[in-house]
Amino acid sequence: MNIKHVDVAVVGGGAAGMAAALRAKKAEIEDVAIFEWASELGGILPQCIHPGFGLDYFKENLTGPEFIQRFIEKVGESRITVMTDSTVIELEAGCPNKLLVSRSKLGLEEVRAKTVILTTGCRERGRFNLNLSGDRCAGIFTAGTAQRLMDIDGIMPGKRIVVLGSGDVGLIMARRFAQEGAEVTGVFEIMPYPGGLQRNVVQCLEDYGIPLYLGKTVIEVRGKKRVESVIVADVDENFNIISDTKTEVKCDTLILSAGLVPDWRLPRILPPAKGIDIDDRTSGPVVNDLFETSMPKMFAAGNFLMVNDTVDDVTFQGELAGESAAESIKFDDMRTNRIEWRDTVPGEGIRFVVPQKFSGKSDVRFYLRVKRPMEKVWIEIPEIGKRFFKKIVRPAEMVKIDLRAEDINDTPRLSFNLSVLKRRGKN
Numbered sequence: 001m002n003i004k005h006v007d008v009a010v011v012g013g014g015a016a017g018m019a020a021a022l023r024a025k026k027a028e029i030e031d032v033a034i035f036e037w038a039s040e041l042g043g044i045l046p047q048c049i050h051p052g053f054g055l056d057y058f059k060e061n062l063t064g065p066e067f068i069q070r071f072i073e074k075v076g077e078s079r080i081t082v083m084t085d086s087t088v089i090e091l092e093a094g095c096p097n098k099l100l101v102s103r104s105k106l107g108l109e110e111v112r113a114k115t116v117i118l119t120t121g122c123r124e125r126g127r128f129n130l131n132l133s134g135d136r137c138a139g140i141f142t143a144g145t146a147q148r149l150m151d152i153d154g155i156m157p158g159k160r161i162v163v164l165g166s167g168d169v170g171l172i173m174a175r176r177f178a179q180e181g182a183e184v185t186g187v188f189e190i191m192p193y194p195g196g197l198q199r200n201v202v203q204c205l206e207d208y209g210i211p212l213y214l215g216k217t218v219i220e221v222r223g224k225k226r227v228e229s230v231i232v233a234d235v236d237e238n239f240n241i242i243s244d245t246k247t248e249v250k251c252d253t254l255i256l257s258a259g260l261v262p263d264w265r266l267p268r269i270l271p272p273a274k275g276i277d278i279d280d281r282t283s284g285p286v287v288n289d290l291f292e293t294s295m296p297k298m299f300a301a302g303n304f305l306m307v308n309d310t311v312d313d314v315t316f317q318g319e320l321a322g323e324s325a326a327e328s329i330k331f332d333d334m335r336t337n338r339i340e341w342r343d344t345v346p347g348e349g350i351r352f353v354v355p356q357k358f359s360g361k362s363d364v365r366f367y368l369r370v371k372r373p374m375e376k377v378w379i380e381i382p383e384i385g386k387r388f389f390k391k392i393v394r395p396a397e398m399v400k401i402d403l404r405a406e407d408i409n410d411t412p413r414l415s416f417n418l419s420v421l422k423r424r425g426k427n
């Protein structure tokens with residue numbers, strides 16, 4: 001088998017992967033290679049033809065293809081090896097790390113890489129992950145599949161649409177169907193609040209007169225060959241179905257947009273990399289503030305690390321992972337081995353904190369998600385006596401807290417806690 005040697009192997013050529021590769025190259029690393037399963041670079045972005053990308057990174061409101069084209073061009077101008085139609089199917093940690101790559105038409109190739117950056121994105125939860133019962137008929141699509149059919153292949157998946165899940169992807173697809181003349185009967189959300197950004201609730205549903213039903217879910221699909229209707233029902237506070245609220249909603253298409261999870265399907269990670277620690281809260285790897293996983297010289301970024309709201313955050317994370325990978329090659333004694341990593345703790349009202357470990361030696365941006373929507377709150381970090389006021393927090397909107405090295409270098413841990421603003425004179 002052909003064996004190829006690289007300094008940095010980036011697995012996945014979406015926004016995170018390209019940002020990581022470009023940053024490693026900028027740090028003067030010689031052999032940087034991107035391995036991408038698809039036939040072109042870009043990840044999910046080429047099919048996201050709506051605006052809303054790049055507001056933080058470029059300070060411009062771009063469509064997905066416009067945003068990613070800038071990175072594709074930069075990668076093309078740099079001396080980064082791009083291997084499309086190349087799926088990393090196995091990964092074995094070591095010195096060097098070994099990757100088994102399946103290249104269409106060319107067969108299998110082994111790659112030995114000093115460092116690996118995992119940026120394989122996330123996957124959508126399908127019908128069987130959602131335990132959705134009923135007939136096995138045509139007309140059930142995940143939102144990403146429907147988006148690809150419409151915006152890459154030019155195929156309209158249906159005319160009368162029900163959307164399950166009000167995350168950003170579901171909201172954007174509800175609007176996309178309405179724009180193409182379909183009737184969107186409603187977006188059904190099991191939680192008592194929307195799952196997506198507030199700006200998307202307004203711009204995608206309210207502006208198009210599409211109803212949003214909260215505390216309701218789809219429990220059954222009915223149809224002989226094609227979907228003919230779905231049964232929806234209210235849920236109680238423990239998400240149990242309230243039987244006497246069952247209603248039939250006529251439709252020919254059900255769009256599933258009920259959650260994304262970091263994509264671990266490929267590569268198959270072999271021992272000892274099997275030992276990469278996973279955070280149950282994010283379903284992604286545990287990382288330190290260099291975005292290095294529990295396996296030295298193996299880094300992670302983007303939606304594989306945690307499901308992000310915006311491509312801007314994904315890009316910043318890719319850049320940090322690329323920079324860290326470059327540094328780990330330049331300082332081969334692996335400075336991270338000599339660091340005593342300390343823990344971050346998601347405290348009261350906080351679902352997760354990334355990175356999960358910090359050194360106290362550098363400034364860190366912490367990414368947090370809250371458990372439920374709240375107004376006028378403090379995010380308190382008692383160990384360092386700091387707190388940050390937030391007018392409103394929502395599970396759908398990532399909270400970012402920037403802390404400086406001098407504030408965190410003495411503390412053995414950091415816990416992040418939500419507390420409600422108390423008015424003066426009141427207990």
Ligand SMILES: Cc1cc2nc3c(=O)[nH]c(=O)nc-3n(C[C@H](O)[C@H](O)[C@H](O)COP(=O)(O)OP(=O)(O)OC[C@H]3O[C@@H](n4cnc5c(N)ncnc54)[C@H](O)[C@@H]3O)c2cc1C
Pocket residue numbers: 011012013014015016017035036037038042043044045048051052053054086087088089119120121122144147168169172263266267301302303304308309310311312314
């Ligand atoms: C419908 C929709 C609407 C969105 N709207 C917005 C918006 O308005 N504004 C905004 O900022 N963000 C938005 N986003 C979010 C943003 O697009 C994503 O967060 C970002 O593009 C994710 O980048 P990524 O590189 O982490 O993952 P991806 O783009 O998913 O890239 C991962 C890549 O890895 C490849 N891969 C996976 N496994 C392997 C393997 N084993 N070997 C080789 N390659 C592999 C995949 O083929 C893919 O190309 C939206 C996303 C969607 C789906």
